[in-house]
Amino acid sequence: MSRPAPESEHCHTADQLEHPHDFGQGQKRKAERRATLVTLLTFVTMLAEVAAGLWTGSMALLADGIHMAGHAMALGLAALAYYLSRRHAHDRRLSLGSGKIADLAAYTSALMLGVSTMWLMYESAHRLLEPGALMPKEAMTVAVIGLVVNLVSAVLLTGKHEHGHGHGEHEHDSNLGAAVAHVMADVVTSVAAIVGLGAAWIFGWHWLDPAIALVASLVILRWSWGLLRQTAGVLLDREGPDEIRKQARKQLQRMGDTDVVDLHVWSVGQGSWTLVAAVVAHGATTPEQYRAKLRTIKNLHHPIIEVSYCQQCARERKQG
Structure with missing residues (x-):
């Protein structure tokens, strides 16, 4: 299994990929x-x-x-x-x-x-x-x-x-x-x-x-x-609630034919969470597309997604 960069019609600049760093803590409550x-x-x-x-x-x-x-x-x-x-x-x-x-x-x-x-x-x-x-x-x-x-x-x-x-x-x-x-x-x-x-x-x-x-x-x-x-x-970064883990897994798997092989959710503040996930993509889905899907989860900040691309699927796309 290799990780070739999927073809993309658009390139993202550093400014476009910038994520807020306050993890939901920047506003006065x-x-x-x-x-x-x-x-x-x-x-x-x-x-x-x-x-x-x-x-x-x-x-x-x-x-x-x-x-x-x-x-x-x-x-x-x-x-x-x-x-x-x-x-x-x-x-x-x-x-x-x-x-x-x-x-x-x-x-x-x-x-x-x-x-x-x-x-x-x-x-x-x-x-x-x-x-x-x-x-x-x-x-x-x-x-x-x-x-x-x-x-x-x-x-x-x-x-x-x-x-x-x-x-x-x-x-x-x-x-x-x-x-x-x-x-x-x-x-x-x-x-x-x-x-x-x-x-x-x-x-x-x-x-x-x-x-x-x-x-x-x-x-x-x-x-x-x-x-x-x-x-x-x-x-000590205890694992986050099962509800958020299930939501995150469900959202990631909705992106075409995707397998979630590893997922960790933990607290980064009062009512704020972050996650690290490793997925296997059988299509050309990019990490940014996965992160965009996770934005529907409330109070989830700065998720990190590691994407591995199926080698056989990559060859089939090139042949097609």
Whole structure:
């Protein structure tokens, strides 16, 4: 099997074959503004909850504050990653674009959150064995405020206040989707803190407060581990979704008599993909024609196609 250059009536100049290098990361997203706004809101509330937890002696409230601290860090890194990805979208030193900056930021925040959660579990276990002073009434006031802030943050991130115009962007942005999930986890831990403080206030069950903090810590660790696995897969170029692979294979095989012998799809940013494919053409289809066919796949950028031409088919074309 050889690779003779197929006859073509048209020659393409370098300018015509030039591909955008931003891999879909060059435009400013609404998610960047949302993440920045929610980061500021979460950070202020986090400071209030941590201070109130230390003042009132509530480990559940402190747990919620630490949880919000981790999410404020994650949201802040996400907002910074959006900015850096956009700023360096056309930087040729980044061979596959700047999209993975967001995944690197998420991976880093997950590691830091895991460390802070270990400290929280130690303090909660110590308080469970040696109960200290607790001011449940005062702590509950701050916890309720934290719950309200979390609910507002969830609405801001999902964009539902914009009459549904942000829904499409959320569906294709795993970074923003993860941020929404983190805020909803904050809602759960805020409710747990309120329950624990209510039990301490009404029934005098002070032991329930650190116990709930331990349970909340396990929730945080589970989220942290899940985020580590997800982002590590992207950073290590894990194979992309089967849906995109099937679409790409189908589009390539539509170009006459074509066999797809190798195909790799991987993430190059939030909702952005690229691929490398090797095909055997039994006609005179050019790599540019294959790439043109792949343009119908949304969010697929800069595909690379290696074409091998059937030697027998080439001889038959010359004889004909």
